[in-house]
Amino acid sequence: MDIYEKLTDCLKDVRRFTDFEPQVALVLGSGLGDYADGIKQECVVDYKEIKGFPISTVPGHAGCFVFGYVGDVKVVCMKGRVHYYEGYPISDVVMGVRLMCLMGAKTVLLTNASGGINSSFKAGDFMILKDHISCFAPNPLIGPNVEQLGTRFPDMSHVYDEDLRQILKDSAKELSVDIKEGVYVQLTGPSFESPAEIQMLKTLGADAVGMSTVVEAICANHMGRKVAGVSCVCNMAAGIQKTPLTHDEVQAAAAEAAPKFKALITRTIEKIGEMK
Numbered sequence: 001m002d003i004y005e006k007l008t009d010c011l012k013d014v015r016r017f018t019d020f021e022p023q024v025a026l027v028l029g030s031g032l033g034d035y036a037d038g039i040k041q042e043c044v045v046d047y048k049e050i051k052g053f054p055i056s057t058v059p060g061h062a063g064c065f066v067f068g069y070v071g072d073v074k075v076v077c078m079k080g081r082v083h084y085y086e087g088y089p090i091s092d093v094v095m096g097v098r099l100m101c102l103m104g105a106k107t108v109l110l111t112n113a114s115g116g117i118n119s120s121f122k123a124g125d126f127m128i129l130k131d132h133i134s135c136f137a138p139n140p141l142i143g144p145n146v147e148q149l150g151t152r153f154p155d156m157s158h159v160y161d162e163d164l165r166q167i168l169k170d171s172a173k174e175l176s177v178d179i180k181e182g183v184y185v186q187l188t189g190p191s192f193e194s195p196a197e198i199q200m201l202k203t204l205g206a207d208a209v210g211m212s213t214v215v216e217a218i219c220a221n222h223m224g225r226k227v228a229g230v231s232c233v234c235n236m237a238a239g240i241q242k243t244p245l246t247h248d249e250v251q252a253a254a255a256e257a258a259p260k261f262k263a264l265i266t267r268t269i270e271k272i273g274e275m276k
Contacts, residue, residue, distance in 0.1 A: 002144075002146075003091050003143075003146050004146050004148050004149070006052055006095075007095065007098055007099060007102060008102075009051065009052060010050050010051070010052060010053050010095070010099055011099060011102050011103065013049065013050045013051055013053075014045055014050060014065070014099070014103065017043055017045045017049070018042065018043040018045065018067055020042055020043060020067040020074065020076070020103075021074065021103060021104035022067065022074045022075050022076040022100065022103055022104055022105045023073055023074045023075065023104070023105065023106060023107065023272075023273070024070075024073055024074070024075045024076075024105060024106075024107045024108075024109060024269055024272055025075070025076050025078070025097065025100035025101065025103075025105035025107070025108045025109070025220075025225075026075055026076070026077045026078065026109045026111070026265070026269075027077075027078045027081055027096070027097065027108070027109070027110045027111060027213075027216060028077055028078060028079055028080070028081075028111055029081070029110075029111040029112035029113050029212065029213075029231075029232065029254070030058070030112070030113035030234070030251060030254055032111055032113070032232065032254055032258060032261055033062050033079045033080060034258070035077065035258075035261070035262050035265060036066035036068075036077035036079045037066075038262065039066065039068040039069060039070050039075065039077065040068045040069040040070075041066060041067070041068040042067045042068045042069070043066075043067040043068075044064050044065070044066050044067070045064060045065045045067070046063060046064045047063040047064060047065075047080075048063065053095060053096075053099075054082040054086075054088045054092040054093070054095060055082075056080040056081060056082050056083075056086070057086050058080075058083065058086065062079045062080040063079070063080045064079050064080065065077070065078060065079070065096075065100075066079050070265075070266055070269040070270065070273075071266075071269065071270045071273060072273055073269050073270065073272065073273035075269060076100050076103060076105060078096045078097070078100065081096060081212055081216075082095075082096065083189060083190075083211055083212055084137055084138075084188050084189070084211075084215070085188055085189040085190040085211060090137070090138045090139075090140045090142075090215060091140060091143075093140070093215055093216075094140045094215050094216055094218075094219040096216075097110075097216040097219050097220050098149065098219055098223065101220060101223045101225055105225065106225060106226065107164070107225065107226045107227075107228075107272055108216075108217075108220040108225050108226070108227050108228070109164075109228050109229075109230070109265065109268070109269070110129075110213050110216055110217060110220075110227065110228070110229040110230075111229070111230050111231070111232070111261070111265070112184075112210045112212050112213045112229070112231050112232070113210065113231070113232050113234040113251075113253070113254045114127070114184065114208040114209060114210040114231040114232065114233055114234065115192070115193070115198075115208065115209045115210065115233070115234070115235050115236065115237035115238070115240075116207075116208055116233040116235070116236045116237060116240065117185075117198060117201055117202050117206050117207055117208055117209055117237050117240065118180070118182060118207040118208070119240065120180075121180060121207070121208070121233050121236070122233070122236070123233060123234060123235055123236065123253050124232075124233065124234075124253060124256060124257045125178065125179075125180055125232075125233040126172070126177065126178075126179045126180065126230055126231070126232055126233070126257070126260070126261070126264065127179070127180040127181065127182050127184070127207060127208050127230070127231045127233060128160075128165050128168050128169065128179060128180070128181045128182075128228070128229070128230055129160050129181075129182070129183075129184045129213075129217075129228070129229030129230070129231060130160055130165065130181050130182060130183065131159070131160065131183045131184075132159065132160075132183065132184050132185065132186065132213070132214045132217060132229075133183060133184075133185040133186075133201075133204060133205070133206055133214075134185070134186050134214045134215070134218075135185055135186065135187050135201070136187055136188050137186050137187065137188050137214065137215055138215075139215075139218065140215045140218055140219050141154070141218065141219070141222060149219075149222060149223050150222035150223050150224060151222070154218075154221055154222045156218070156221065159217050159218070159221045159227055160217070160227055160228055160229060161226040161227060161228055163226075163275070164226055164227070164228035164268075164272070165181070165228060167228075167268055167271045167272060167275075168228060168230060168264070168268055169181075170271065171264055171267035171268045171271060172264055174267060175260070175263050175264060175267060177260050177263070177264055179264075180207070180233075182206075182207025182208060183205055183206050183207050183208075184206070184207070184208050184209070184210065184213060184214070184229065184231055185201050185204070185206040185208070185209045185210075185214075186209075186210060186211065186212060186213055186214035186215065187209060187210075187211060188211065189211035190211065192237075192238055193209060193237060193238050194238060194239075195238045195239025196239075197238075198237045198238050198239045198240065199239065201237075208231050208233055209237055210231065213229055213231075217229060228268075230261075230264070230265070232253070232254050232257050232261060234249065234251075234252075234253035234254050234257075235249050235253060
């Protein structure tokens with residue numbers, strides 16, 4: 001079965017439960033999944049109800065699409081993403097974002113938990129993605145181009161929409177939330193990076209590192225969607241601090257930052273709804 005056929009079959013399964021057409025698609029990263037619990041929900045579709053759809057196996061990542069409203073804006077939340085390190089092919093890793101776009105979403109907001117490389121960062125900071133670097137994760141567009149989704153050679157000069165980045169900055173200012181802006185790098189995981197790898201990434205110009213997001217942004221951009229990304233810096237990367245890194249630490253830091261994150265995302269989505 002080719003990629004587009006698999007996607008359309010998944011979409012048919014979703015449509016058995018709801019015909020909801022979202023304006024905004026939101027991917028919720030580690031420790032941030034409960035944001036979806038606070039929206040005005042219309043429908044929840046478990047990934048297990050969608051034939052052929054990959055199931056998240058990571059603690060802190062539930063497995064469902066949540067449809068509903070943030071203010072007057074129609075959204076679909078991906079509560080739990082799939083990562084390449086879980087053993088799925090890269091085409092499955094990006095299936096959720098592609099599917100939400102096919103549901104109708106024109107704007108894609110990507111969130112994640114990351115390790116801080118920039119020495120001016122601290123745990124609990126938020127960083128708007130202004131650009132990205134992909135290291136070792138395969139490009140999700142490798143293979144025959146899916147013509148129904150986008151062009152063979154998509155431009156990557158402006159993946160992260162400048163208007164959306166400004167909305168994030170304005171929202172943060174209104175809420176008195178300190179926010180950074182920088183370059184995010186995706187590695188495969190699941191092991192955390194070595195101190196030498198972090199020094200390499202720092203030399204390349206990376207400000208934060210994680211195990212997701214870039215491949216999703218590539219696919220959303222390929223489909224012509226507006227993309228924005230926000231990273232919650234949940235720990236300082238290996239070699240930047242001396243203590244060992246753990247997933248529990250990441251989840252705990254994300255949970256502590258969650259109230260500010262929720263407010264920031266809510267205000268941002270409301271402002272997107274106000275855009276003409």
